[in-house]
Amino acid sequence: MSKKILFLYFLLIALLVSCQESTSIKPITSDLVNNLRAPAYPLVTVDPYFGAWSFADNLYDDPVRHWTGKDFSLIGAIRVDGETYRFLGTENLPLKPVLPTANEEKWEGAYTLQQPKNDSWLSLDFNDSDWTKGQAAFGTDNEPNLATSWNTKDIWVRRTFDLPEDLQDKTIFLKYSHDDNFELYINGTKVIDTGYAWKYNALEELSDEIKATLKKGKNVIAAHCHNRTGGGHVDFGLFEKETNKEAFTQPAVQKSANVLPTQTFYTFECGPVELDVIFTAPLLMDDLDLLSRPVNYLTYQVRSSDGQQHDVQIYLETTPQWAVNSDNQPVDFERIERDGWTYLKTGTKEQPVLQKKGDDLRIDWGYFYMAGALTPATGAEFGDYWQAKKTFVETGKVTANPTDSLSANMTQEMSVLSYTADLGKVSDKTKSGYVLLGYDDLYSIQYFEKNLPAYWKQDGQVDIFQAFKQAADGYASIMDRCARFNEEMMAEAKEAGGDKYAELCALVYRQAISAHKLLKDTDGNLLFLSKENNSNGCIGTVDLSYPSSPLFLIYNPELVKGLMNHI
Incomplete structure (x- = not known):
């Protein structure tokens, strides 16, 4: 009898471990097909700050990005029988400053508001001693990183600098910001001539011809900006791209990309297995x-495609870039185990809550989280950018690193979440799992000089861990609700305007909603504030609310009130 009990005991333990090692969530499927080739594919869509997109046809051909174009690094790889395939994002470290812009540190240049007599001001030998000295950035009020006020039509700026070595054998980028017409010269050779335009943190890889002029010792960058109308801005610097070491060199083969109203589906061929990757943003307006x-x-969902069993591990990675405006901002890390989940948390050390305004900005306050279920078959750890990938390629796992060993400076040494x-042996029966990506912004909007929290916090009654727990506990039902809504919305849109109209509606649905932030004012009135793209950082503008309001009138008129309550 005791032997039978002992046998049953060990059998129970084995079954429990087996259940922990192979996830048992219901696979996500959909018969809906969107044939539209999207200009950008929505991946994470919550609000104007917490959102990420794929700008490429194949998910593995470009870094995942914020809508401003800045990298929000998100990398995924799958290891099948010891062979690794990258299916998400690219390995792309931040550029290292050779000559910092004002984003990194204030730099001094010589400038004049009077047009030079001839082109001699472009040369290294020009005597600019009678020009005014000032720190960058140069510009009109409310421009980013402003240090020196410029309120005339034109400004000419010279920046002389010393290089410790030649740059000819390096990959060098010019980073520049301007508003409006902008010309820039390096050691007398023209590099940039924008015409009438305005850009922030634009990048231009320098040609071999230009790099050949950048010699050890003294050099000069000279720029002229003409402000036709509105704001004016000048800033520039040089950056080096580190030679990629590339751990995940072999991409998977993307078989399909399918954008539905609340989900984006990808399917990949990864050697002898097939992988589905589904991004879900449950933007259901009745809740x-x-x-x-x-x-x-x-x-992630994996199944064998050749009738054989295969040993499979999944790797997902993010960086603190999700929680900074600029990669030079120092960051903190914290690993938390709670409620059966592991949370990897990161954010800026400074925490400048709602301190910035204007265009081309990302959130640099609050905290980004990546969370995974805490089981014997899963791991969630911080690590070095290259070493974490190398360890996974070799072992299918990652090793733990104490947070005090991590670099706070991403431009010098990038750390990853x-x-x-470990999915174990995968047959033609799908094995699946998921991670949660979240952001606690602490306060969302400064409204009539008062910082207001997001709607989901319910006046301080809900914290970020409760929000994560609700998301995890409701996973199955939320996936079902999203599937039903996808079908209903696309059917209604098809009936109203045909297949192509339905496909367009599916593509823009998450974008239209996540362009807003939902909160309540101090009197409990709903606020649903839109954010304009590159238009002085304006929010809640009528010219955006008017064309977007039909969507909200259909699905929840209370949101239309939220569009109008602040007016």
Whole structure:
């Protein structure tokens, strides 16, 4: 009898471990097809700050980006029988400053508001001693990183600098910001001539011809900007691209990309297995708590495609770039185990809550989280950018690193938030799992000089861990609700305007909603504030609310009131 009991005991333990090692969530499927080739594919869509897109046809051909174009690094790889395939993002470290812009540090230049007599001001030998000295950035009020006021039509700027070595054998980029017409010369040779335009943190790789002029010792960059109308801005610097070491060199083969109203589906061929990757943003307008909750899902599903069993591990990785405006901002890290989940948390040391305004800005306050279920088959750890990938390629796992060993400076040494899942032997029966990506912005909007929290916080009654728990506990039902809504919306749109109209509606649905932030004012009135793209950082503008209001009138008229309550 005792032997039978002992046998049953060990059998129970084995079954429990087996259940922990192979996830048992219901696979996500959809018969809906969107044939539209999107200009950008929505991946994470919560609000104007917490959002990420793929700008490429194939998910593995370009870094994942914020809508401003800045990298929001998100990398995924799958290891099949010891062979690794990258299916998400690219390995792309931040550029290292050779000559910092004002984003990194204030730099001094010589400038004049009077047109020089001839082109001699472009040369290294020009005597600019009678020009005014000032720190960058140069510009009109409310421009980013402003240090020296410029309120005339034209400005001419010279920046002389010393290089410790030649740059000819390096990959060098010019980073520049301007508003409006902008010309820039390096050691007398023209590099940039924009015409009438305005850009922030634009990048231009220097040709071999230009790099050949950048010699050890003294050099000069000279720029002229003409402000036709509105704001004016000048800033520039040089940056080096580190030679990629590339751990995940072999991409998977993307078979399909399918954008539905609340989900984006990808399917990949990874050697002898097939992988689905599903990004879910449950933006269901009949549930404002869910709509506002700052948590999205990344689901992975794997099955054998050749009738054989295969040993499979999953790797997902993010960086603190999700929580900074600029990569030079120092960051903190914290690893938290709570409620059966591991949370990897990161944010800036400074925490400048709602201090910046204007265009081309990302959130640099609050905290970004990547969360994974805490089981014997999963791991969530911080690590070095290259070493974490190398370890996964070799072992299918990642190793733990104490947070005090991590670099706060991303431009010098990038640290990553990594998650791994060992799916064990995978047959033609799908095995799946998911991670949660979330952001606690602490305060969302400064409204009539008062900082207001997001709607989901319910006046301080809900914290970020409760929001994550609600997201995890409701996973199955939320996936079902999203699937039903996808079908209903596309059917209604098809009936109203045909297949192509339905496909367009599916593509813009998440973008239209996540362009807003949902909160309440001090009297409890709903506020649903839109954010303009590159238009002085304006929010809640009528010219955006008017064309977007039909969507909200259909699905929840209370949101239309939220568009208007602040007017």
